[in-house]
Amino acid sequence: MAKITFITKDQESIVVEGTAGSVMELAVQNNVKGIDGDCGGVCSCATCHVQVDPASADKLGEASEIEQDMLELDDDANEYSRLCCQLQVTEALDGVVLNVVK
Amino acid sequence: MDNNKCCVIIGGSHGGVNVAFSLRKEGWEGKIVIVDKDPNLPYQRPPLSKTYLTVKDESGYIPLKGEQAYTNEGIELLLGQEVTKVDKKTQSVELNDGTVISYDFLVLATGASPIIPPIKGIDKARNLFVMRNIQDVKGIQAALEGGVQKVAIVGGGYIGLETAASLRKLGLEVIVFEREQQLLPKVNANTLSEFLLELHQNNGVQIELQSSVSEIKNEGQTQTIITAEGKAFECDMIIMGVGVFVNQTISNQLGLEYNNGISVDKFCKTSEDTIYAVGDCNTHYSAIYDQSIRLESVQNAVDQAKIVAKSITGTSEEYNSLPWFWSDQYDVKLQIAGLTIDADNHIIRKEDEKKWSIWFFKGDQIRSVYAINNAKAYVVGMKLIQQNAKLDKEKLVDLNEKLSPKTLLIQNEINV
Numbered sequence: 001m002a003k004i005t006f007i008t009k010d011q012e013s014i015v016v017e018g019t020a021g022s023v024m025e026l027a028v029q030n031n032v033k034g035i036d037g038d039c040g041g042v043c044s045c046a047t048c049h050v051q052v053d054p055a056s057a058d059k060l061g062e063a064s065e066i067e068q069d070m071l072e073l074d075d076d077a078n079e080y081s082r083l084c085c086q087l088q089v090t091e092a093l094d095g096v097v098l099n100v101v102k
Numbered sequence: 103m104d105n106n107k108c109c110v111i112i113g114g115s116h117g118g119v120n121v122a123f124s125l126r127k128e129g130w131e132g133k134i135v136i137v138d139k140d141p142n143l144p145y146q147r148p149p150l151s152k153t154y155l156t157v158k159d160e161s162g163y164i165p166l167k168g169e170q171a172y173t174n175e176g177i178e179l180l181l182g183q184e185v186t187k188v189d190k191k192t193q194s195v196e197l198n199d200g201t202v203i204s205y206d207f208l209v210l211a212t213g214a215s216p217i218i219p220p221i222k223g224i225d226k227a228r229n230l231f232v233m234r235n236i237q238d239v240k241g242i243q244a245a246l247e248g249g250v251q252k253v254a255i256v257g258g259g260y261i262g263l264e265t266a267a268s269l270r271k272l273g274l275e276v277i278v279f280e281r282e283q284q285l286l287p288k289v290n291a292n293t294l295s296e297f298l299l300e301l302h303q304n305n306g307v308q309i310e311l312q313s314s315v316s317e318i319k320n321e322g323q324t325q326t327i328i329t330a331e332g333k334a335f336e337c338d339m340i341i342m343g344v345g346v347f348v349n350q351t352i353s354n355q356l357g358l359e360y361n362n363g364i365s366v367d368k369f370c371k372t373s374e375d376t377i378y379a380v381g382d383c384n385t386h387y388s389a390i391y392d393q394s395i396r397l398e399s400v401q402n403a404v405d406q407a408k409i410v411a412k413s414i415t416g417t418s419e420e421y422n423s424l425p426w427f428w429s430d431q432y433d434v435k436l437q438i439a440g441l442t443i444d445a446d447n448h449i450i451r452k453e454d455e456k457k458w459s460i461w462f463f464k465g466d467q468i469r470s471v472y473a474i475n476n477a478k479a480y481v482v483g484m485k486l487i488q489q490n491a492k493l494d495k496e497k498l499v500d501l502n503e504k505l506s507p508k509t510l511l512i513q514n515e516i517n518v
Contacts (some may be wrong), residue, residue, distance in 0.1 A: 027166060033127075038116075038388035038404050040146035040164050043477070044402075044428040044437055066435070069477035073485050073507070 002094040006032045006050070009100055022091070024048040024085035027100075036098035041085035046070045051080040053097035060087065060096070076101045107132030110195055110203055112185050113211030114138030115147060116400050117381030119166045122177045126414040133205060135175045137195070139243050141182035143169055148400060151233050151264040152430050155242065156271050163236070175345050188355050190374055206404030207414050210353060210364060210372070210379040211407075214346035214398065219256075224319040228325050229339035233261050234346075236464050239305060240413050245339055248440055250276055253338035254327050260429050262343035264300060265333065267431040275307040277335055279315055279327070290442050293450055294472055298431070305432055309333075309344035317437050323450040346398060349379070349384050361385050368420040369413040370406050380406040389422050390446055390487075391469075401426050426480075437480035440470035440487045451479065451499055459483070466512065467491040478505050486510065 006014045006027060018026040027035035027048070036047035043066055052060055057080060063071075067086050071077040084098065109125060111118045114136045119441040122134045138144065146164040148208065154162030180197065187196035194204045196361035216232035229245045232238055253269050255262045258280030266276045280287065285302075302309055310329070315327040318340065328334045348363050359365040359373040363385030370378050370386065381403030385396045405423040412419045427438040434456075442448075445462035452458040459479035468491055471483025484492065485504055485507050494512045496504040503510075 021161070029165070029168035029171075031168060031174060037164075038400055039428060040149050042148075042152075042428065042430060042435075044435070045426075060280070066477040070481060072478065073481045 001068055002089050002091055002096070004093060005095075006030075006035070006098045007099045008033045008098065009102065018089040021089055022085050023050075023087040023098070024083075026089055027084060032100060033102040034064055035084065036102075037085055039085075043067055043070060043083055046074060046083060047075065047102070048084045049074065049101040050082055050084045050098040051078060052082055054080060054100060056096045057092055068091060087093070105131040107167055107206040108204060109207040109209065110205040111135050111209040111211055112138075112195070113138045113180065113381075113383075114140065114164065114181065115211065115212070115213060115215055115381070115403070117403035118211030119144045119211065119379075120404050121211065121380060123167065123171075123175060123408050123413030124408045125414060126175045126177070128411045129344065130200050130411070130415050132206065134175075135180060136177065137180045137185055138184055139182065139184045140235055140237075143179075143181070145236065145502060146427075147235075150236070150239050151261055152268060153267065154236075154239055158243075161336055163306040180228070185352060185353075187285060188352055188426065190356050190377070193376065206376065208377045209410060210377065210383060211381055211403070212349045212352055212383045215347050216342060217345050217347055219315075219343055219344060221318055223320065226320050227318045227340055228320060231341050232338065233265055233341060238494075242339070242341070246272065246274070250338040252277070252337045253339045253342055254279065254335060255341045257343035258282075258309065258311070259288065259343060259345070260286070262341070263302065264429060264433055265330065265341055265343060267305065268300060270307055270432075274324065275308075276306075277310065277337065278302070279310050279313045281312070281314040283312050285309070285311070290445070290462075291448060291472065291474070294460060294474075297338065297474065301432060314467040333408060346382070348396070353379070353383070359392065368419060368422075369418055370410045371413060378410045380410055386421060387418075388425075390424060390442075395441070395443070397425055399425060399427050422430050424484060426484065433475075435475055435477075437473045437477060439472070439473070439480055439483040440468075442470045445469045447497055449495055449504070451501070461493070461498060463493070463495075466495070468493050472475040482507055482510070 016030045024037045025080050039045035039046045067083050071081050128134040129420045131234050144166045149162050171486035184198045185195045197203050231242050255278045269276050285298045313329040316330040319326040353364045364379040366379050366386050367385045372379050382398045390397045409421045429436040442462045444464050448462045455473045459476050460472040468486045492512050
């Protein structure tokens, strides 16, 4: 079980719990505004862009090459940017705070 | 805004569902009703031919939105129900159970259906399937449980090839029939067709090009596919992937203008003032490619949905999105930016055998990019096409040059 906090663009804080699947699916199930997941979670659309709160960044591994490439030309991307369809919900993510970009 | 108003959306897939949620986002306070004959909570379609087909559990079933989201946003879902009658004079729709719902705005997100060609003997075909919804996949899975060994796929387009890849993953014998002389016949690049041909053959798929299926014979326990070229192939299951036709029942009843799809203006409005059409079912003008087009894609459905919601709520914005698509087959990710419809030349940039890209031009102007295991080429392509950019082709094929908009640009004209 992992408790994940999403902070939407209008500063709404949504705390959800999940056990499996991707963080994008968890966000969509809980109607987190700004996470669309248009491609269904195959790293093809970049509509699930989040920025990891620096304080919890060490809970996540490195982004894959394709994920980094998808974000490279996004004007809103920074060093904490991730596509959350590529983040699997595991215990390791417990307590992570994600800022929704769009 | 008047909260006594009602927007009825026919069709609850990517287009319809996104119209509903976008309407709320734009401040629509009236009623929203989605009607769809599919009884399942609206779901992602692209995984059907990919993950969903290959897993036995429900992990491939990805709802577009959680059930609670519909309740929270006050979106009424009438699933497993069908609109049987529409009346534009009284502005109402009638459902199969007799319920009549009045609308102020009607949105047709009625999509398209797979073509089942009138092949001789097809009415007696065993285990004949298409690939469009959950029922189709469940039907295929049940037949596989029943001992199907050899699957014939008719059509070497995206649906056919993705399905072939998934079925190979499950260990089935697969044969693909393509009428034209190359796979993905609609794509104007032999290199890609040849790459995919080799990919599928290396993964054990038998590909029969220039083979049109002319008859399906069922004798005893044996089902045989006969081609017009005179060849015969046995199979236990047949999956049709030969394209789709627009669902026109509703638009015909309404007498809407039609041109290869329901004709809509820049705001996705049909020839009737209170009726919109989104997604696979409409034909719209593309300013980027300066022609009327009909697209079958998630991107088009989702982006048009936002345009419809804006128009209904009075903050009109013209639809002008650059189309994009993707396909996953085995370990190959294909990402496509733009359309090749007005391209007159193309060049290939090859990082290595598995990672490369095709760049389609009209003169020097970039129009489309097909990126194979190369997300960077895809995002750079998207950006450059949106800028209407002209590219330095010599730099593009030079692997010492970084793949970035800055290096590739020779001229930057923004057409408005």
